[in-house]
Amino acid sequence: MKKHFIKIDLKSINKNPNAGSEIDYLPGKTECRFSTKKLPDDFIDGENCYVVREETMIGDGSIRIEGIITDKELIDNILQNKRKDIELIMKREIIEVRHLPEPPYFYDYENITLKCDSCNREFDSIDIKSEEVWDGENEFYSDRVCPYCNSFDCCEIDYETIEEALKRLELLVTK
Ligand SMILES: [Zn+2]
Numbered sequence: 001m002k003k004h005f006i007k008i009d010l011k012s013i014n015k016n017p018n019a020g021s022e023i024d025y026l027p028g029k030t031e032c033r034f035s036t037k038k039l040p041d042d043f044i045d046g047e048n049c050y051v052v053r054e055e056t057m058i059g060d061g062s063i064r065i066e067g068i069i070t071d072k073e074l075i076d077n078i079l080q081n082k083r084k085d086i087e088l089i090m091k092r093e094i095i096e097v098r099h100l101p102e103p104p105y106f107y108d109y110e111n112i113t114l115k116c117d118s119c120n121r122e123f124d125s126i127d128i129k130s131e132e133v134w135d136g137e138n139e140f141y142s143d144r145v146c147p148y149c150n151s152f153d154c155c156e157i158d159y160e161t162i163e164e165a166l167k168r169l170e171l172l173v174t175k
Helices: 072-080 162-174
Strands: 003-006 023-036 049-056 063-069 087-098 113-115 122-124 129-134 139-145 156-159
Touching: 063 072, 072 087
Parallel strands: 003 156
Antiparallel strands: 023 063, 023 087, 049 063, 113 122, 129 139
């Protein structure tokens, strides 16, 4: 049985500008709030909007109504017609996502020809599959599944580490 060695493609190594970062900020859903003096006729409370607050101003006795629009068509209608009877305030939620620290480098592995120990067929290393199987008692996982005969751990592979690849890169540069 041959042990395959897959090297990192040196040209593919890139420094990760966010190395070490553990937080991502993702855009969440947008909430469309409105404020008006009089609820327009096409605003139906509980159907395409929710009135959250209605208050009478102490000074001039005018009324101010605030709420949230829940219907996208109504929002489009207001934006497209540049309606003056309503004031829109779009609020976009920002979601904080924590994850493991990002790696210092991004890279791809070279594509080499592998040979399955079960069916003896050859295939590209990028075509190797991973699979998990539950037999009712145990879960089996393999990241070396033959694309032809589906046998698990179909060949032995050593992957070059990023440290080894960086060392190779250094030698190339200093030569
Ligand atoms: Zn095979």
